[in-house]
Amino acid sequence: MLRWVYRFRFCLARHIQFLASFDGVRACDRRLKILVDNGYLNRKKIIYGIPYLYYLSKNGMRLIHVKVKDENIRIDQIHHDITTLDCLKGLVDKYNFQLDNMTTERELHINDGFGVRKHHPDLVFKKDDETYAIEVELNVKAKNRILKNIEDNYLNYDYQIWVIPLSQVKTKHILTESLNKYDNIEVVTLESLLS
Numbered sequence: 001m002l003r004w005v006y007r008f009r010f011c012l013a014r015h016i017q018f019l020a021s022f023d024g025v026r027a028c029d030r031r032l033k034i035l036v037d038n039g040y041l042n043r044k045k046i047i048y049g050i051p052y053l054y055y056l057s058k059n060g061m062r063l064i065h066v067k068v069k070d071e072n073i074r075i076d077q078i079h080h081d082i083t084t085l086d087c088l089k090g091l092v093d094k095y096n097f098q099l100d101n102m103t104t105e106r107e108l109h110i111n112d113g114f115g116v117r118k119h120h121p122d123l124v125f126k127k128d129d130e131t132y133a134i135e136v137e138l139n140v141k142a143k144n145r146i147l148k149n150i151e152d153n154y155l156n157y158d159y160q161i162w163v164i165p166l167s168q169v170k171t172k173h174i175l176t177e178s179l180n181k182y183d184n185i186e187v188v189t190l191e192s193l194l195s
Helices: 002-008 013-019 025-037 058-063 075-095 105-112 143-156 169-178 190-194
Strands: 041-044 053-056 102-104 123-127 130-136 159-164 185-189
Touching: 002 013, 002 053, 002 058, 002 075, 002 105, 013 025, 013 075, 025 041, 053 058, 075 123, 075 130, 075 159, 075 190, 102 105, 130 143, 143 159, 143 169, 159 169, 159 190, 169 185, 185 190
Parallel strands: 130 159, 159 185
Antiparallel strands: 041 053, 102 123, 123 130
16 A cells, blocks of 8 residues: 555555445445554644645655655645546556556656656557556646657657547647657546546
8 A cells, every 4th residue: 555655655545445445335445544554654734625735755655665754745736636537447447457567757767867858658558568657637838848849759658648528628739640650649538437
């Protein structure tokens, strides 16, 4: 459980239930309470209307042997990160991959080490010796930034899956136009993964 939480920086209880394969909510909640009470997990409400965020304490980081530091949860990223985690079950069902074959954006940045921070997809998974980059795009970004990310993904991964809400007409248009140059793009609606 602690490793899953660390890999995503934070999780909600429903995400931990899925990632750690708990049969029911109560069993997951009991385990979370034990970890919080014993100082391995922190639990905090940061934004009104969003359930508790669970993230590792320094003791939890020591227990799983990762670099010990205060967890930096960016308020502007919370909605995106929760949505990415909410999509995970739908992505696993649709693409039939194992969670063990998945790497999170955080892990990709850690693997880079020090230096200039570069773009990474939100998730990457391997299946049948091919790599899939998953981009969850909730907000409209500048066209040149999206095109740069498409190109990076094209060069580094066999396939790139873009998850966008139905309302993202501009982003969908950019992705559709890009299919002429980059043939490894697939667009999936956020709503289809959450249903």
